[in-house]
Amino acid sequence: MSPARVEGTAQGVVRVRARVEGTVQGVGFRPYVYRLASELRCSGHVLNDARGVVVEVEAGAAQVERFLARLPAEAPPLARIERVAVEPAPVTGETGFDIVASPAGGEPSAAVSADTATCAECLEELFDPADRRYRYPFVNCTNCGPRFTIVRGVPYDRRLTTMAGFAMCPACAAEYEDPGNRRFHAQPNGCPACGPRARLVGSDAEDAVAAAAEALRDGAIIAVKGLGGYHLACRADDERVVAALRARKHREDKPFALMAPTVTAARTLVELGATEEALLVARERPIVLARRRAEAAVAAAVAPRAPELGVMLPYSPLHHLLLADVGVPLVLTSGNVSDEPIVYRDDEAQERLAGIADGFLVHDRPIQTRTDDSVARAVGGRRLMLRRSRGYVPGSIRLPLAARRHVLACGAELKSTFCLAKDERAWVGHHIGDLQNFETLRAFTEGIARFETLFAVAPELVAHDLHPEYLSTKVALERGGVELIGVQHHHAHLAACLAEHGEAGPAVGAVYDGTGYGSDGTVWGGELLSGDLHGFERVGSLHPVRMPGGEAAIRQPWRMACAWLVAAGTATPAALAAAVDAERRDRVTELARTGLASPVTSSVGRLFDAVASLCGVRHEVNYEGQAAIELEAVCDPAEDGAYPMGGELDARPTIAAIVDDLRRGTPVPAVAARFHNALADATADALVRLGAEPIVLSGGVFANRRLLARTRALLERAGLRMLVPERLPPGDGGISYGQAAVAAARGS
Ligand SMILES: [Zn+2]
Ligand SMILES: [Zn+2]
Numbered sequence: 012m013s014p015a016r017v018e019g020t021a022q023g024v025v026r027v028r029a030r031v032e033g034t035v036q037g038v039g040f041r042p043y044v045y046r047l048a049s050e051l052r053c054s055g056h057v058l059n060d061a062r063g064v065v066v067e068v069e070a071g072a073a074q075v076e077r078f079l080a081r082l083p084a085e086a087p088p089l090a091r092i093e094r095v096a097v098e099p100a101p102v103t104g105e106t107g108f109d110i111v112a113s114p115a116g117g118e119p120s121a122a123v124s125a126d127t128a129t130c131a132e133c134l135e136e137l138f139d140p141a142d143r144r145y146r147y148p149f150v151n152c153t154n155c156g157p158r159f160t161i162v163r164g165v166p167y168d169r170r171l172t173t174m175a176g177f178a179m180c181p182a183c184a185a186e187y188e189d190p191g192n193r194r195f196h197a198q199p200n201g202c203p204a205c206g207p208r209a210r211l212v213g214s215d216a217e218d219a220v221a222a223a224a225e226a227l228r229d230g231a232i233i234a235v236k237g238l239g240g241y242h243l244a245c246r247a248d249d250e251r252v253v254a255a256l257r258a259r260k261h262r263e264d265k266p267f268a269l270m271a272p273t274v275t276a277a278r279t280l281v282e283l284g285a286t287e288e289a290l291l292v293a294r295e296r297p298i299v300l301a302r303r304r305a306e307a308a309v310a311a312a313v314a315p316r317a318p319e320l321g322v323m324l325p326y327s328p329l330h331h332l333l334l335a336d337v338g339v340p341l342v343l344t345s346g347n348v349s350d351e352p353i354v355y356r357d358d359e360a361q362e363r364l365a366g367i368a369d370g371f372l373v374h375d376r377p378i379q380t381r382t383d384d385s386v387a388r389a390v391g392g393r394r395l396m397l398r399r400s401r402g403y404v405p406g407s408i409r410l411p412l413a414a415r416r417h418v419l420a421c422g423a424e425l426k427s428t429f430c431l432a433k434d435e436r437a438w439v440g441h442h443i444g445d446l447q448n449f450e451t452l453r454a455f456t457e458g459i460a461r462f463e464t465l466f467a468v469a470p471e472l473v474a475h476d477l478h479p480e481y482l483s484t485k486v487a488l489e490r491g492g493v494e495l496i497g498v499q500h501h502h503a504h505l506a507a508c509l510a511e512h513g514e515a516g517p518a519v520g521a522v523y524d525g526t527g528y529g530s531d532g533t534v535w536g537g538e539l540l541s542g543d544l545h546g547f548e549r550v551g552s553l554h555p556v557r558m559p560g561g562e563a564a565i566r567q568p569w570r571m572a573c574a575w576l577v578a579a580g581t582a583t584p585a586a587l588a589a590a591v592d593a594e595r596r597d598r599v600t601e602l603a604r605t606g607l608a609s610p611v612t613s614s615v616g617r618l619f620d621a622v623a624s625l626c627g628v629r630h631e632v633n634y635e636g637q638a639a640i641e642l643e644a645v646c647d648p649a650e651d652g653a654y655p656m657g658g659e660l661d662a663r664p665t666i667a668a669i670v671d672d673l674r675r676g677t678p679v680p681a682v683a684a685r686f687h688n689a690l691a692d693a694t695a696d697a698l699v700r701l702g703a704e705p706i707v708l709s710g711g712v713f714a715n716r717r718l719l720a721r722t723r724a725l726l727e728r729a730g731l732r733m734l735v736p737e738r739l740p741p742g743d744g745g746i747s748y749g750q751a752a753v754a755a756a757r758g759s
Pocket of ligand 1: 129130131152153154155156
């Protein structure tokens with residue numbers, strides 16, 4: 012905060028103007044200022060404008076100084092103050108303190124806050140039969156409720172949200188206008204008399220949630236309109252209905268998320284450490300991946316072959332009611348067909364989910380921005396985000412080097428996000444999904460346009476991946492009148508991790524993932540990089556092999572197994588020979604040998620695929636990363652041995668040793684663990700030898716708990732300072748932010 016130069020009048024009365032920036036709208040900031048000013052007997056006013064909150068206070072110099080000291084220190088829980096600028100103002104002699112209306116227009120850049128889980132006070136009202144909001148599925152207040160998903164523009168006022176169509180009844184209006192009330196200027200405020208209503212389509216039940224709960228208990232699949240989109244819900248303990256949901260959704264293996272009524276119920280499903288439990292109850296309410304309990308009452312079809320379950324707690328009053336009524340954990344998975352984005356428009360939902368859902372629990376508050384649930388897990392007592400979306404977005408993340416010109420960063424292709432930046436602030440958009448079809452492309456471009464409006468960013472620099480075929484690259488190239496900045500994929504991973512920790516480099520890093528376009532035109536994915544936000548050097552990489560048949564090798568790990576067998580000069584192990592007939596293997600082996608239609612890759616993700624297939628764990632995948640996830644899952648936790656690999660990251664002797672072990676009949680859990688250990692040991696060796704700090708570990712492969720934990724432990728033992736992604740995913744969801752950090756560094 013810049014110190015106020017407080018110049019008084021003869022009577023010692025002064026007036027100052029304080030501009031507060033950050034997440035300060037829609038979080039109860041103005042009533043907080045009102046109460047503070049009243050307590051300190053300051054006169055003046057507070058208002059929201061397009062850049063944040065403006066406060067003018069007038070009182071004795073000591074009172075004003077006390078006010079300015081307490082203003083940031085005692086701010087409400089959801090507020091995030093980034094800057095307070097104070098300047099003197101002429102004394103007016105006004106008495107009393109007012110909250111005044113927002114001025115229209117101006118340059119909007121005020122932070123809109125993220126959607127926040129129902130607070131304790133609202134929950135009490137929800138379940139209190141004497142309360143006028145008893146069982147009202149849309150109860151909220153200044154400390155909780157929908158925000159980002161209902162905002163249409165800034166400043167954050169009801170008329171610029173999807174609540175604009177609901178006129179408050181006298182009781183709600185009185186709360187809204189009373190500075191002493193918890194709902195003072197709570198923009199989504201409403202009640203059963205005036206606010207949104209829930210409805211079970213095709214039923215005239217008075218209590219739609221109770222009726223939906225009854226259907227769910229009886230084994231129905233219900234589409235439930237939530238905060239950021241539609242979910243598909245069913246009992247998690249009913250094998251038949253979960254299998255039906257899987258079949259109707261055309262989703263073969265990818266695990267379904269669960270919602271448990273309470274933390275106690277969640278504990279019966281998964282083992283929760285302190286970090287996991289903290290994540291689970293956090294107001295962002297992500298889905299938390301944790302080890303499933305053997306006795307968990309969950310149908311096998313929820314998460315076939317996965318050792319973990321994704322569990323979340325209710326985060327909206329509608330969810331609280333529904334879960335309390337059903338009384339057992341529900342499957343709550345994105346309302347979509349296979350890999351399309353989550354459905355959020357009512358007409359679209361009825362059309363697309365008609366073949367999946369037996370019923371629709373809907374409401375009449377429109378969702379402005381589609382937002383998926385966030386996903387996180389804990390590794391070694393620290394948070395690891397796998398998908399950053401509902402609850403976190405659109406919170407800004409700082410850039411270590413300010414963007415002097417406004418930046419748009421378009422990200423990569425899988426698990427796509429975009430990022431906008433200006434000055435030292437960056438806004439990473441909600442999770443869009445895999446940018447591979449018209450639906451996701453539309454969500455992507457609409458999302459960019461919305462963020463440009465919300466945060467008043469007019470991009471002059473547009474950063475993109477080097478891959479010429481990515482739709483995100485094409486979106487960047489199609490924008491006219493801007494300066495384009497191509498950022499190598501793994502450099503973006505390195506930069507994202509550095510930047511979220513407030514660092515600009517230099518650093519060294521291991522960046523491991525499935526696929527990224529290399530500066531030399533080959534497919535990278537097992538990279539040792541040395542660099543900073545401006546640039547990088549490739550100082551090492553996994554020994555390259557062929558990807559027989561190109562993209563086909565991503566869907567069919569057995570092809571990568573053939574390629575690695577060729578590289579290692581080793582014969583085919585039994586599991587692979589049994590799974591794929593000799594003629595197909597010979598054809599693919601020939602591709603690997605000649606390189607025909609088979610690009611060169613140094614991808615660690617593909618190495619995991621190869622090992623999974625050699626071990627007979629998985630020969631074909633149904634979703635990105637499946638083979639690696641299942642290989643990690645089978646690891647023997649007690650196995651400490653490691654295969655040879657060496658600091659040059661040459662996995663040929665590793666593959667030879669794996670095949671030897673398998674031939675000797677070594678159990679697959681031991682083989683899988685020794686492979687993980689080999690990669691961790693080799694990575695740590697290589698990084699220690701590079702002899703620089705800090706060390707970055709990033710890329711989607713580091714979502715692997717075992718690999719990350721062992722690599723981290725080795726580097727800690729070597730006394731090296733390490734940076735690991737925490738606020739953004741290590742995978743491609745973090746790429747856009749890294750690109751923005753690079754563009755900011757290069758463009759200024
Ligand atoms: Zn509340
Ligand atoms: Zn009302």
